[in-house]
Amino acid sequence: MSPMLDMSAVRKTYSTGVVQVEALRGVDLSVDQGDYLAIMGPSGSGKSTLMHIIGCLDVPTSGTYLLDDTDVSKMTESQLAEVRNRKIGFVFQQFNLLSSLSALRNVELPLVYAGVPAATRKERALAALDRVGLADRVQHRPGELSGGQQQRVSVARALVTDPALLLADEPTGNLDSHSTEEILGLFAELNEAGRTIVVITHEFEVAEHAKRRVFIRDGLLATTDAVLGGVH
Numbered sequence: 001m002s003p004m005l006d007m008s009a010v011r012k013t014y015s016t017g018v019v020q021v022e023a024l025r026g027v028d029l030s031v032d033q034g035d036y037l038a039i040m041g042p043s044g045s046g047k048s049t050l051m052h053i054i055g056c057l058d059v060p061t062s063g064t065y066l067l068d069d070t071d072v073s074k075m076t077e078s079q080l081a082e083v084r085n086r087k088i089g090f091v092f093q094q095f096n097l098l099s100s101l102s103a104l105r106n107v108e109l110p111l112v113y114a115g116v117p118a119a120t121r122k123e124r125a126l127a128a129l130d131r132v133g134l135a136d137r138v139q140h141r142p143g144e145l146s147g148g149q150q151q152r153v154s155v156a157r158a159l160v161t162d163p164a165l166l167l168a169d170e171p172t173g174n175l176d177s178h179s180t181e182e183i184l185g186l187f188a189e190l191n192e193a194g195r196t197i198v199v200i201t202h203e204f205e206v207a208e209h210a211k212r213r214v215f216i217r218d219g220l221l222a223t224t225d226a227v228l229g230g231v232h
Contacts, residue, residue: 002066004031004067008064008065009062010063011060011061012049023046025219027050027219029214029221031165033194034196035211036197037197037198038201038206038210040201040214040216041202041216045216045218046216048200051169056080056084059072059074070083087163087164089161089167090167091171093169093170093174094174095150097150097157099142101141102138104129104139106157107153107156126138128160131159133152134153147176148176151183164196167197168199171199172203184206
């Protein structure tokens with residue numbers, strides 16, 4: 001079986017005037033179907049750049065990136081947008097929910113963009129909210145929900161398109177310890193059910209819940225064991 005995500009010799013260089021900054025310096029990364037990977041790294045390590053490329057928000061300067069057997073390395077912005085909507089479910093630190101919409105309407109949004117009929121949208125959104133334990137909160141707006149509940153809504157929104165990959169960027173950064181454990185427990189359940197998950201985090205307490213961890217520094221990857229001396 002081919003990897004869900006396969007990067008080979010990925011480099012990303014940004015030019016600012018005459019100065020060139022190499023954010024990624026030859027990244028090789030493979031993530032199998034059903035894997036649960038945490039990517040760690042300090043500020044300025046290339047972590048955000050790597051997340052943007054994994055999420056098809058940007059393309060490499062060189063190298064190849066296959067997502068679910070699709071080469072996305074040199075796609076146009078419109079092609080990337082289509083891949084993002086079909087293959088990737090995003091979970092962000094800030095939740096990114098629309099405050100004027102109910103939980104149900106927030107979860108329906110990706111299906112609206114995909115042109116899914118209204119009745120089907122509602123059915124799938126209700127199922128996604130039930131999956132994250134919010135069947136009794138579907139008509140509540142974000143301001144009427146706790147931080148943990150808001151993040152559950154964002155997870156439901158990420159799942160509603162049945163993406164190949166769930167990509168979470170600092171998903172517990174705005175949560176208290178109880179809500180953090182709830183979200184990490186939900187990720188574990190989703191992964192146990194076969195969902196492929198990649199989490200970007202600077203917190204080892206979050207990363208240790210993953211099956212596998214890598215560390216990025218100066219645009220290069222290493223295992224966390226190599227960086228932290230085998231501490232799990």
